[in-house]
Every structure is written in C-alpha cells, then in structure tokens.
Amino acid sequence: xxxxxxxxxxxxxxxxxxxxxxxxxxxxxxxxxxxxxxxxxxxxxxxxxxxxxxxxxxxxxxxxxxxxxxxxxxxxxxxxxxxxxxxxxxxxxxxxxxxxxxxxxxxxxxxxxxxxxxxxxx
Numbered sequence: 001x002x003x004x005x006x007x008x009x010x011x012x013x014x015x016x017x018x019x020x021x022x023x024x025x026x027x028x029x030x031x032x033x034x035x036x037x038x039x040x041x042x043x044x045x046x047x048x049x050x051x052x053x054x055x056x057x058x059x060x061x062x063x064x065x066x067x068x069x070x071x072x073x074x075x076x077x078x079x080x081x082x083x084x085x086x087x088x089x090x091x092x093x094x095x096x097x098x099x100x101x102x103x104x105x106x107x108x109x110x111x112x113x114x115x116x117x118x119x120x121x122x
Contacts, residue, residue, distance in 0.1 A: 002063065002115035007047050010069045010110035012037045014078035037079065044083045053088035059121050060090060061098040064114035067106040075103040080112060089116065 012034070022029060033041070062084075064077060081093035097119055 002117040004113055004115040007044050007112045009040055009043050011066055011112050012040055013076045045087055048087045055088055056090045059097045059119040060095045061117045061119050062096045063100045065102045067104045067111045069107050069110040071105050077101055
C-alpha cells in the first residue's frame with residue numbers, strides 16, 4: 001500500500017527556476033536555482049519524515065496531485081522527482097517507470113500530494 005505525503009507550498013517549475021550568476025571564484029557565468037526554488041527545496045526537505053528516507057530501489061510508480069496557486073502554471077513534475085531523490089526516499093528518479101500526475105488549483109493552499117509504490121516487474 002502506498003502512503004501519501006503532503007508537501008505544502010507552490011511547486012515551481014524546474015525550467016523556470018534557474019538564474020545565471022557569476023562564479024565568485026572564477027567570474028565565469030553559471031546556472032543555479034532561483035531563490036524560490038531554493039526556498040521550496042528547503043521546505044520540502046523539512047517536511048519529509050525521516051522514516052520515509054529509505055532509498056527505495058527498483059522500478060517505481062509515482063502518483064501525484066499538484067495543487068498550483070495559479071491556473072496558468074504548467075503541470076511539471078521534474079523538480080518534484082529531483083527532490084524526492086535528493087531527500088533520500090529513492091536512489092534515483094530514473095527509477096520511475098510509471099507516473100500519474102494530476103493538476104488542480106488551490107489559490108490559498110498550494111501543495112503536492114504524492115505517493116510512491118514499487119512496480120512488480122514480470
């Protein structure tokens with residue numbers, strides 16, 4: 001059975017969450033996450049219970065309902081998958097072989113509700 005987790009906050013798009021800055025050491029330009037994406041990442045990590053940081057392996061399925069603040073937001077799970085991996089819940093986000101994504105709007109309470117389950121490979 002899949003346990004669903006709720007992460008509060010408006011999930012930013014990965015492609016819109018980048019900015020170009022100068023490397024302090026070399027002066028060369030580099031691409032980093034936006035301030036919004038970094039804040040969301042910190043919030044996401046703080047909301048994941050330690051008991052779920054098991055580093056699941058093998059083929060996995062992701063089921064997610066993403067509640068955006070704005071109806072113009074595109075449905076995107078790239079940052080969500082990256083953060084699930086970074087949190088230690090799974091070993092690698094390439095393990096997702098099946099995804100079910102739903103977009104909804106909640107202007108007052110944007111959030112992501114998701115669950116991960118193992119896929120039985122026959």
